[in-house]
Amino acid sequence: MPHILVIEDDEITAREITLELAAHGITTERVHDGAQGFQRALEPHFDAITLDLMLPGMDGLTLVTQLRERGIATPVLMISALGDVDERVRGLRAGGDDYLTKPFAPDEMAARIEVLLRRQRQEQPAQTKLRVADLELDMISRTARRGSRELTLLPTEYRLLEFLMRYPGQVLTRAMIFESVWGLRFDPGTNLIDVHIARLRRKVDNEGEASLIRTMRGSGYRLG
Numbered sequence: 346m347p348h349i350l351v352i353e354d355d356e357i358t359a360r361e362i363t364l365e366l367a368a369h370g371i372t373t374e375r376v377h378d379g380a381q382g383f384q385r386a387l388e389p390h391f392d393a394i395t396l397d398l399m400l401p402g403m404d405g406l407t408l409v410t411q412l413r414e415r416g417i418a419t420p421v422l423m424i425s426a427l428g429d430v431d432e433r434v435r436g437l438r439a440g441g442d443d444y445l446t447k448p449f450a451p452d453e454m455a456a457r458i459e460v461l462l463r464r465q466r467q468e469q470p471a472q473t474k475l476r477v478a479d480l481e482l483d484m485i486s487r488t489a490r491r492g493s494r495e496l497t498l499l500p501t502e503y504r505l506l507e508f509l510m511r512y513p514g515q516v517l518t519r520a521m522i523f524e525s526v527w528g529l530r531f532d533p534g535t536n537l538i539d540v541h542i543a544r545l546r547r548k549v550d551n552e553g554e555a556s557l558i559r560t561m562r563g564s565g566y567r568l569g
Contacts, residue, residue, distance in 0.1 A: 346528070347462055350391040351375040352382035352408070353424070354400055358447070362395055365451035366458065379403030386412055389512050390525045391419055393461050395454070398425040398436065406439045413440035420461035424449070475510040477569045480549065480557055482510050491549055501526070502545050509558070509568040518565040542566060 349366055351373050353359040363373045374391075376382045380402035386394055398405035409421050421443075423436045428446035436444050442464075443457050475482040479492045482503075489496040489506060498506065504526050509517065519538050527537070546558045559567045 347371045347392040347458075348390060348524075349373045349458065350382070350385055350394045350419075352379065352386070352394060352400065352405070353397045354378060355397070358397070358424070361451050362454060365455045369455045369459065371455075371458065377401075379405065379408050383408050383411060386419065387415070387417060388521055389515060389517075390521055392465070393420040393422065393458055395422045395424055395458070396441070398423055398427065398432075406435065409436075409440040420465055422454070422457055422461060424454075475507065477510050477513045478555070478557060480510070482507055491551070491554070494551070496548050498545075498548065501541060502548070505541055505545055506549070509566065513569040514567065516561045516564050516567050522565070 347370075349371055351359055351362050353362065353375065354377050359375050363375060366373050374385070376385055379400035382396070382400065383403055385391075386408070396405045396409060400408070405423060405425070409423070412419070412421075421441045423441040423444045424447060425432065425436070425444070426447045433444045433446075442461055445454055445457060473483065473485050475484070481490045483489070484507070487503060489498055489503070505522070508522060508525050522538050523532075523535075542558065542560075546556075549558055550556045557568055561567050
């Protein structure tokens with residue numbers, strides 16, 4: 346299920362976006378200001394972003410420019426009350442993938458998001474295997490190996506390992522893991538992730554092998 350970051354300070358507009366995308370089977374997370382939106386947009390689990398250009402904290406043009414400078418390629422639909430040609434050109438040149446002027450028809454907004462998602466899927470070559478060091482995940486046969494060892498994984502362990510392997514070397518927070526693997530909003534009181542990480546680590550990291558699953562105290566987990 347696609348997951349969209351909605352960076353919008355206007356309550357009515359944000360509600361229109363989230364309700365319309367939900368009707369199309371798309372989940373959303375919403376933040377209210379540019380500075381927070383920038384930090385969230387750096388996270389790897391969003392498929393696209395809707396971005397208001399007039400934001401408190403950090404304006405949309407600055408936000409998307411800094412994302413592109415950091416190599417973040419997540420598709421961005423810019424939304425603004427400024428609809429003249431010069432403003433649209435500025436937004437697209439700053440790194441936006443599409444531009445929508447307020448007020449807009451919610452179904453048009455959803456259609457534009459679906460186009461961005463479809464374009465992104467077409468541009469990305471289908472991966473059938475993931476590799477980190479001597480750890481390999483075959484996504485066709487849904488099997489995993491560490492060196493010459495085949496790993497026997499339960500379905501949740503497989504999904505957890507796949508998520509970790511898609512972002513090697515990156516610190517993934519518990520909230521990111523919980524939302525991506527379990528599809529639920531993170532509950533700080535749960536130890537579900539820690540229990541599954543411990544089980545997965547026992548299968549991936551045998552005695553005498555280099556440890557691949559690392560706990561980043563106070564932050565989350567990192568593979569590799």
